[in-house]
Amino acid sequence: MKSTILTNLLLLLILAANSQTKIILHTDQAKDKISKDIYGHFAEHLGHCIYGGIYVGEDSEIPNIRGFRDDVVGALKDMQIPVLRWPGGCFADTYHWKDGIGLRGQRPSIVNVHWGGVTEDNSFGTHEFLDFCELVGAEAYININVGSGTVQEASEWVEYVTSSNKSPMTELRKKNGREEPWSVKYWGIGNENWGCGGNMTPEYYADVYKQFATFTRGNLYKIACGPSDFDYNWMDVVMQKTARNPGLVQGVSLHYYTIQTGNWSDKGNAAGFGEKEWFETLNKTLEMENLVTRHSTIMDKYDPQKRVGMIVDEWGNWFNVEEGTNPGFLFQQNSLRDAMVAAINLNIFNNHADRVKMTNIAQMVNVLQSVILTKDEEMVLTPTYYVFKMYNVHQDATLVPSNISTENYTYNSKSVPAVNVSSSIKDGVLSITLCNLNPNKAQKVELEITGDSYAEASASVITSDKLDAYNDFGKNEDVNIRNFEVDKPKNGKLTVELPSKSVVLVQLKQ
Ligand code: AHR
DSSP, X not given: OHHHHHHHHHHHHHHHTTSSEEEEEEGGGOOOBOOGGGGEEEOOSSTTSTXXXXXXXXXXXXXXXXXXXXXXXXXXXHHTOOEEEESOSGGGGGOOGXXXXXXXXXXXXXXXXXXXXXXXXXXXXXXXXXXXXXXXXXXXXXXXXXXXXXXXXXXXXXXXXHOOSXXXXXXXXXXXXXXXXXXXXXEEEOSOTTTXXXXXXXXXXXXXXXXXXXXXXXXXXXEEOOOBTTOHHHHHHHHHHHTTSTTTOSEEEEEEEEOTTSOTTOOXXXXXXXXXXXXXXXXXXXHHHHHHHXXXXXXXXXXXXXXXXXXXXXXXXXXXXXXXXXXXXXXXXXXXXXXXXXXXXXXHHHHTTTTEEXXXXXXXXXXXXXXXXXXXXXXXXXXXHHHHHHHGGGTTOEEOOEEEEEOEEEETTEEEESEEEEEEEETTEEEEEEEEOOSSOOEEEEEEEESSOOOEXXXXXXXXXXXXXXXXXXXXXXXXXXXXXXXXXXXXXXXXXEOTTEEXXXXXXX
């Protein structure tokens, strides 16, 4: 073991002398599957995520199928969305699911207390969500109300959705037009119960979790509310009190938002920024590596077999809302910097595939770091969308472990590693995703592949001239996926020159 590490280090040192970055890819050590659900998304009843973004109603002039926007459905299918979390977020712990079933005109309206105090008419409820998931080919992940809901409500929701037996709930489902149960595996038990989900202590939450988990029956993957950011104590207590009871918990969540300024009252702007903001954002997002590592170590204490998945069900950039928009709607622009943040995080999650089993970027349409923005009948695919599309090659592929030695990208005497990588193998194709964080300098990367040998190479790139380039309504796309020239590999080696501020996919075939 020791000698392998030393040989790797030596190899990296020798090869790094000739290039700025040296990466060794160990195809002979490929073992862990990268769950496709790492590429998951999140849709909350927040701003125009659901209404206007996904759902416009059957009578809308915007082309739709059963009320779901044709353009959005098409784009999500094309991107390959494996799993979708709903209905929140903070909204989840105020949501009473029975408000959202039955004839649409007869559903009660409620106030969306967390997000702008707007009227929620409940026209998008359980049936609509599950219908939408079937349309786009995503698995459903439903987040149960713990903060203001009851155990009975939760247990009835699971029964309504998943049971094929005869019961008042399944009869109600049939009366509402759905004969067969849906197959919904993922159920979240509460959201941010340390904050908007009830301001609980971890000890109290863990007990409540066990109660809810006991009465939500079936072959389910139950996800406990985990910590935010650096709250290692929350993870420790929840794992300690739940994970030793097999069958009670299958996943624990983690939330981490990239707040460029570190200041919630002024989070910086999503567009119209300079290199300082670029650097700070990337620096902050790289924290995800430490967070996943440290929380995994805590999970290992109680679950060394890695039976319980880490579910990073909220992550991404959170900037100030765009000027002139409702502050409660959290609408922000999405630039090349967001592409970089998405790519860096997905590389991190891939590299931790042994523990990270699902992640859900926040949020899918028209909120925080969205893959899609809509304005009336128009739709824009954001730079983040193109990263998810490029990276879908990793879904359910086998992780290829890598070692990297790279120069630093330094700004204002602070430094981050210039290049970030992950790679996987599927159907004989080795896919390597690389980010060059440096906005001023290309990076010569030397790849060395141990194990299998490859003869063919192809590549694609996401980049732009401007740090804050974004795709706007009514204009040609500035940021999308373009072809990228690479040489063929020779003797297990390949040199790639990553353009400055770019995300690159290299694929090798035998
Ligand atoms: O994504 C927006 C909000 O951020 C979610 O509702 C909440 O869970 C988190 O604090």
